[in-house]
Amino acid sequence: MSSLVRRVLPWLAATAGTLVFVLLIWKGPWWADNGHLGKQLSPGVGAVVTGFRTTVVAVGAGIIACFGLYYTDRNLRHTREKDRDQAELTREGQVTERYVAAVQLLASEHLTERLGGIYALERILYDSPRDQFTVTKLLAAFLRQHPTACAEDHQCGVVAEDVMAAFVAIARRPRRLDRAFSINLRELKVCGAEVYGYDEESQADLESVDLDGACLKGADLEFANMCGAGLDGANLEGAILDGVNLAVAKLRGANLKDAHLSRVNLSSADLTDATGLEVESLLAGDFNLHTKFPPEIMQDERMKKRLSE
Structure with a gap:
């Protein structure tokens, strides 16, 4: 019923407008100034009537032009929205095709093809942005399924190139998400990984990542x-770890021997039983x-002094 009303209403409005326009052309001058015009059509009265009717025609033409512009603009907006939606659908289809192709490459037995799949997913x-969560989880699953040659005693061996590439892709992903989400990378072995940023704007994002x-x-x-x-x-x-934000991080039992800790943020971090810590580096x-x-660190007079400041 509402759809029928929307279709009929413009026609009724147009009919009513046409009727009013005709009446204004015909009787308008006398409605406006009947006391002075009279019924005799003298040259003066004719000039007034002509001027009035010309004004009505000009106003009517302006109104029609305004409506024409309004409907043209509305049609253009509708067309643009349809084109935008179609372009978005096309783009989403292309992303889906790229995603499927990348996943197929990721499952390949050849290193170069796996690297191609990883780089495609990184792109x-x-x-x-809407696929960032899914792609990140996929890369994390890939890392969990491809252990490296590092031994149980944490002696580093050769880290596979595709494993390193996948880890770097996760770490250097765009910082777009409204909130951090947990990524399970437990027991990951990526000795010598380079995911540093040139400044705080290009920093790697490993917030809330599980690297136990x-x-x-x-x-x-x-x-x-x-x-x-x-x-x-x-x-x-x-x-x-220079300039790294480790606030609220869990580093219980972590090995930090010879780690570079200049400007590192350890606010509210838990380093219980961590080894290799040196007071000079922490300061x-x-x-x-x-x-x-660890207790031996807390008992150092320099640490006590720093914490009391």
């Missing part, structure tokens, strides 16, 4: 955002009363 991370037991020996994580990351039992020996970073250090 999708940048081109399609991971081997990141010698990794360059400079400026990385690892807020809330799980690093319990992780091997960070010799890792470059070059930031921490607070809620940061948990």
Whole structure:
């Protein structure tokens, strides 16, 4: 019923407008000034009537032009919306095709094809924000299914190139998501990984990533955002952690021997039973009363003085 009304109403409005227009042309002058015009059509009266009717015609033409512009603009907007929707559907279809092709390459037995699949997925991370969560989870699953040659004692072996590429793709993904989401990368072995940023704007994003037991020996994580990351039992020996945000991170039992900790943020981080810590390195970073250090570190007079300031 409402659809019928919407179709009939414009016709009724147009008919009523035409009727009013005709009446104004015909009787309008006398309606406007009947007391002076009279019934005799003298030259003066004719000039007034002609002028009135010309004005009515001009106003009517302006109104019609305005309606024409309105409907033209509405049609153009509708066309643009349809074109935009069609372009979005086309783009989504292309992204889906690229995604499927990348997944097929990821399952290949050949290293070069797997690398191609990883790089294709990394490109999708940048081109399609809505697929960032799915692609990141897929790359994480790939990493969990492809263990490296690192031994159980965290002695580093040869890290597969595709494993390193997938980890870097996750770490360097665009920082678009409204909130961090957990990524399971437990026991990952990526010794010597380079995911550093040139500044805080290009930093790697490993926020809330679960890297418990991971081997990141010698990794360059400079400026990385690892807020809330799980690093319990992780091997960070010799890792470059300058400027890294490790606030609220879990580093219980982590190996931080020879790690670079300049300007590292350890606010509220848990380093209970962490090994390899040196007071001089810790003093070059930031921490607070809620940061948990091993007892021998907490007993150092320099740490006590720093915490009391």
